[in-house]
Amino acid sequence: MIFTDTLPNAGPVTRGRSRAFFSVHAVFRREEYAAAVGRRSDDQVVSAMLTQHLKAGNIKRLARGVFASVPAHGDARTWRTDRFLAASRLKPDAIIAYHSALELHGAAYTDAPDVQAMTLATPVVLGTPDFSCRFVRQPAGFSDARDVTIIDRAGLAVRVTTMERTIIDLFDRPDLAGGAEELFNSLALVKRVRGEDLVRQARALGNAAATGALGWWLETEKARLGVSEETLDALRALKPRHPLYVLGARKGEATSVAAWNILVPRALVADKSGHNQGPDGIDRLRYPPVMDRDTILHALRKLRSRLEARGIAHVGVFGSVARNQAKATSDIDIVVTPLHGRKLDLFDLGGVQSLLNEQFEGIDIDVVVEPVMRPELMQDIRQDRINAF
DSSP states (O other): OOOOOOOTTOOHHHHHHHHHHHHHOSEEEHHHHHHHTTOOTTOHHHHHHHHHHHHHTSEEEEETTEEEEOOTTOOTTTOOOOHHHHHHTSSTTOEEOHHHHHHHTTOOSSOOSSEEEEESSOOEEEEOSSOEEEEEEOOTTOOHHHHEEEEEETTEEEEEEOHHHHHHHHHHOGGGGTSHHHHHHHHTTOOOOOHHHHHHHHHHHOOHHHHHHHHHHHHHTHHHHTOOHHHHHHHHTTSOSSOEEOTTOOTTSEEEEGGGTEEEEHHHHHHHTOOSSOTTSOOOOOOOSSOOHHHHHHHHHHTHHHHHTTTEEEEEEETTTTTTOOOTTOOEEEEEEEOTTOOOOHHHHHHHHHHHHHHTTTSOEEEEESSOOOHHHHHHHHHHOEEOO
């Protein structure tokens, strides 16, 4: 980083504060920076200092009043920040929700390029250079105190809907899950739920159709999820009084679930008899005769949220896979970039290796963590690297 505060009122102390602040704030709002350098948010000196750091490449602007720090080895023109952390700073009351919350909880079947969040303000889509964020108004009965949890991203707190709140909200708005198929593929990754929380939230939401669909899913998965009959009975009392189409079902293409007074897409009923994934709901890439680069990149993108949860910002391939010259006996050379300010410990690295070994079962995986110290290896990576994300 280049710190060149040359403003008359920005002395060595201010420069030191800026450097320290950027090192621990991968994403920040203007008012946070102003407080760190001892200024009011509306002070013109703060505007001038931020402009100077933007020109020096120390930071990049994400949206009005929201910035991302760029590490010393990064380039502001290409550096991509943690989209969930960035989205959580776009509005003061932002709460990551819906499919994005599934990703952060490690229960999304696929990763979405953009982010969804809740706000008390007017719904809006905000764009940044790296992604867009769709803000949705908080649903009925939402409780900050009981429906929000905190997830760490690059050492900063991100507010996220709890797993139970996320589930009921997605049954209320399956379009925000990417559709019913994506929702049920993702729900196959959920390992446990708190039945009492789901009942409370269903009552507060007041959507009988969503409650019927939720109850049907819980009943079919009660053994795996440990759902009690007490929970199911409480939800049955909230089910629709008359049959309702749910989860995008249409007339002529739906199957009746009489016990819950709902009509669901026929394909979902077929899927419930047995998923085509592994026991944890993940499609694994088996050892192919010839490894295709695009297939491997796609498989890595499926792991994005779970890798980010272990401190990884970017993942790429290099070597024969990147050149699309891999053979059946080739290994996969993978390079990972830690999240801004994150130092990976042995536990993190073990988790990353385990995820990759599980996804690419039967294939040797070599993982390189940046920054790379060996010049010859660094040159190989720079020459071949193709990022999955």
